Amino acid sequence: MTLLNRAAPLALVAVAVGLALAGLRRVALDPHQEHTLEHLLxxxxxxxxxxxxxxxRLVAKGSTHFHLFVIPVCSAVLYLEPHVANAAVMSNVPKALEIAYARHVKAADFRLSTATLIERNGLMTPRVAALVAQFNALYRDVRPGDRYTLEYHPRHAVSIRLNGAALGHVGARDAQFATALFSVWFGRAAFHATFRDDLLRPVEPVAPMPGRILESTSGPRHSAPRTPRAADYHG
Structure with missing residues (x-):
């Protein structure tokens, strides 16, 4: 049974209203973020x-404000080195994906969709499966306003943070595992094509202006009507 199927209609309305009244959320206290007044909305x-x-040094290269039907699910930003094209995200390059959630999502849903989507992308080798099991153990439940940050550097392991706090790392210098894990969001069988395609669309470059909030060119995106799946809440 998917997360959406378990949620009562009134609860969904309450979430949407609460988000509308909440206003801007603050940037998570992540020690890897640069101390700058330059931000992206x-x-x-x-x-x-x-x-x-x-x-x-990684910069914001793509963004998405993702909805399922009319319900906000999450916002996300893809970070790559300035010279790396968005389309090269699945290459063995430093990268980070930060996702701000607008809904409650259980750790069990993250674990199920991670394993399922890596399998659908044809990347679940025995070695990858063992590392996925380790990585899945790091997931925690999230509430509206929580943020996950997934990071990878070719000379280091894949790491995951919740609201800036490190939860752990898996697969030191393992490009195969990193590719498999990022396929959940960027693979041919990504959790949602709209989410993936938005992030692969370059953010408009903006000259630095201290104190300015950079508005993303990626507006609210709504998925086409279809039967929801548990994987729809991985983003």
């Missing part, structure tokens, strides 16, 4: 425009 969520990852 995606929906009602504020993201750092740049971040550091093991010596590499």
């Amino acid at each position: 995606v929906g009602r969520d504020v993201f750092a425009h740049a971040r550091r990852l093991h010596g590499a």
